[in-house]
Amino acid sequence: MSAAEPRRPVIGVIGGSGLYDIEGIEDKRWERVATPWGEASDELMFGTLEGVSVVFLPRHGRGHKLSPTDLNYRANIDALKRAGVTDILSMSAVGSLREDLPPGHFVIVDQFIDRTFARAKSFFGAGCVAHVSMAEPVCARLGDALERSARALDLPVTRGGTYLAMEGPQFSTKAESHLYRAWGCSVIGMTNMPEAKLAREAELCYATVAMVTDYDCWHEDHEAVTVEQVVKVLLGNADRARALVRAVVPSLGAARPACAAGCDHALDHALITAPAARDPDLVARLDAVAGRVLSGG
Numbered sequence: 062m063s064a065a066e067p068r069r070p071v072i073g074v075i076g077g078s079g080l081y082d083i084e085g086i087e088d089k090r091w092e093r094v095a096t097p098w099g100e101a102s103d104e105l106m107f108g109t110l111e112g113v114s115v116v117f118l119p120r121h122g123r124g125h126k127l128s129p130t131d132l133n134y135r136a137n138i139d140a141l142k143r144a145g146v147t148d149i150l151s152m153s154a155v156g157s158l159r160e161d162l163p164p165g166h167f168v169i170v171d172q173f174i175d176r177t178f179a180r181a182k183s184f185f186g187a188g189c190v191a192h193v194s195m196a197e198p199v200c201a202r203l204g205d206a207l208e209r210s211a212r213a214l215d216l217p218v219t220r221g222g223t224y225l226a227m228e229g230p231q232f233s234t235k236a237e238s239h240l241y242r243a244w245g246c247s248v249i250g251m252t253n254m255p256e257a258k259l260a261r262e263a264e265l266c267y268a269t270v271a272m273v274t275d276y277d278c279w280h281e282d283h284e285a286v287t288v289e290q291v292v293k294v295l296l297g298n299a300d301r302a303r304a305l306v307r308a309v310v311p312s313l314g315a316a317r318p319a320c321a322a323g324c325d326h327a328l329d330h331a332l333i334t335a336p337a338a339r340d341p342d343l344v345a346r347l348d349a350v351a352g353r354v355l356s357g358g
């Protein structure tokens with residue numbers, strides 16, 4: 062996107078645990094988007110909200126078929142990019158690592174610590190190497206919009222916080238939970254990494270709404286987290302999460318120039334492999350993700 066040419070954004074919403082659909086979408090159609098990285102978690106749901114284009118993807122598939130480790134994060138991000146998405150709102154259930162973030166609270170996170178280890182984490186690699194900056198992993202413009210909408214809806218919300226991404230699928234031990242608290246983390250989940258890294262590589266703006274469902278297993282006054290507890294809180298949270306999506310998407314619909322935070326130009330100085338040394342097969346697979354910077358080289 063050239064800074065001189067404002068374009069109408071397309072808002073992608075990745076629905077996490079408990080959020081497999083969104084209400085109020087007009088002209089709704091589910092459609093499979095093929096990618097060179099394999100199958101996305103499900104078909105994508107295309108539609109509009111108050112005239113703004115929106116594309117929804119249930120992260121674990123409808124029916125919650127896929128575990129955090131088995132998700133094809135590259136296919137999910139590539140499919141959203143191929144579908145024309147410019148901005149991603151990631152909705153996620155999380156455990157709280159702080160007393161002041163109780164179940165039912167929403168956190169607009171601004172940092173991540175990635176402790177996952179069994180996932181493909183980059184679109185790039187042998188034959189086309191790139192290093193994008195992850196210093197500011199979340200788009201502040203999207204964070205601002207989410208905060209405004211959450212406050213307008215009177216949701217209990219905190220702006221800022223660090224999300225610890227663990228591999229799972231088992232929940233943490235107490236020793237791990239205390240360690241992450243000592244590291245200053247706010248919330249814990251299993252999915253936002255490598256999702257946020259791949260969104261950055263694909264030059265997509267990305268922001269997360271972390272919806273607290275439990276106190277993980279560190280809190281002496283609360284039982285250690287179980288799926289039963291997460292689902293119970295999620296059922297209470299889901300309507301408020303959908304209301305937030307319905308409020309924020311229309312507020313992001315105006316044509317905009319390139320993102321001031323630089324997300325949609327993340328690859329400008331990231332590629333290091335010389336054009337002559339690039340693997341044509343990998344370059345072909347990168348058509349959607351990095352076509353903007355590779356098509357000339």
Ligand SMILES: CSC[C@H]1O[C@H](OP(=O)(O)O)[C@H](O)[C@@H]1O
Binds near residue numbers: 250252253
């Ligand atoms: C059902 S509890 C654990 C599960 O919930 C979170 O998923 P998501 O981020 O997609 O809402 C967490 O990361 C785990 O995958």
Ligand SMILES: Nc1ncnc2[nH]cnc12
Binds near residue numbers: 156232250274291
């Ligand atoms: N305590 C927890 N740990 C990891 N992922 C979660 N998702 C919801 N609660 C969680």
